[in-house]
Amino acid sequence: MIERKSLLKIRSIHDILKFLPIVGILLYSYIIYKTGVRNIIKAFSGIKIIWLIPIPILIIAIVLLKGLKWKLILNHYKQDFSYKNACMTWCIGAFAGSLTPGQAGEAIKAIYVRKINPDKSLSECISTIFSDKVLEMFSLMTLVMISSVILVFRQGGSRIGLYVFILAFAMVISFYGMTDQKIYNLLKRLFRPITKLIIPNRYRQNINSSFERFFLGIWELKKEKRLLAYLWLMAIFTWFIVFAVSYFVAISLGLNISFLYMMIISPVITFFAILPISLSGLGTRDASAIFFFNQIGIMAESAVAWSIMVLVVSWCFSLFGWIVSLNPSFWLGLSIDKSS
DSSP states (O other), X not given: OHHHHHHHHHHHHHHHHHHTHHHHHHHHHHHHHHHOHHHHHHHTTTOOGGGGTHHHHXXXXXXXXXXXXXXXXXXXXXXOOOHHHHHHHHHHHHHHHHTSGGGGGGGGHHHHXXXXXXXXXXXXXXXXXXXXXXXXXXXXXHXXXXXXXXXHTSTTTHHHHHHHHHHHHHHHHHHHHHTOHHHHHHHHHHTHHHHHHHSOHHHHHHHHHHHHXXXXXXXXXXXXXXXXXXXXXXXXXXXXXXXXXXXXXXXHTTOOOOHHHHHHHHHHHHHHHTSTTSSTTTTHHHHHHHXXXXXXXXXXXXXXXXXXXXXXXXXXXXHHHHHHHHOHHHHTSOOOOTTO
């Protein structure tokens, strides 16, 4: 009886999370309706293709840097995976992440890592992806907080800047708490009575072991301060390249926006775009872009056109990850079947 109630609770939570992206879709539909499809199409009329030429080069640089960062984490975890495979598999993860709220689909990369490292558990392989994601979020939240402070002192941006700073700071504290061994042990003791109620006895030991293996690599990685600093700086630099892509999209549409202002607002727009209430930033990216672009006199239809272009660029890049996933034996030198 208890097991059945527990499963129902878990299923209800899953159902709530499953429907969260609808919020972003509804917001996106409302923005399109209020802005006007004709106005948005008109914003594309003056597009200058020449400014889109540097974007593929920047995307290649992003893939190489993100692949290198993950490869260094894999090395620390003593998981064998070539640099080429790390880059290719990262592309697969980017494709899967673009289809799921909060980019949760990136966890699919663990399947490919485990194929080459059969001695490692799936939780250990997922741990490398989680570590990479936490570092990415830490670096982004750093930039978000810096941008928020700057926005606080800008006319009309003080309130939103303050709110975003508080949210970003709360996320940093949360991520730190999630990866701290002492806090983990404390929470484990506090929630032990609850886990006994919701997790059947026959599964409890395996789940506990999986959690221990999952966090062990993270705790060991946190001790490597020099490596962490290097990975963090690499992530910061990669974010600036990502924001540069957004800038080239903006000037291709003829938007009157400075490179500096784009670097200031891009972390905050990205922050809203990755919220789990949206798929690929639909709605949340558009709403934040309209707000910040409006601060410098850019109309809503131009902001929405920019957001659509950023999404199209992202999807075009993700298509490569999809192509790699269709034939991993060719691209990665291994096969993935349904039983893996």
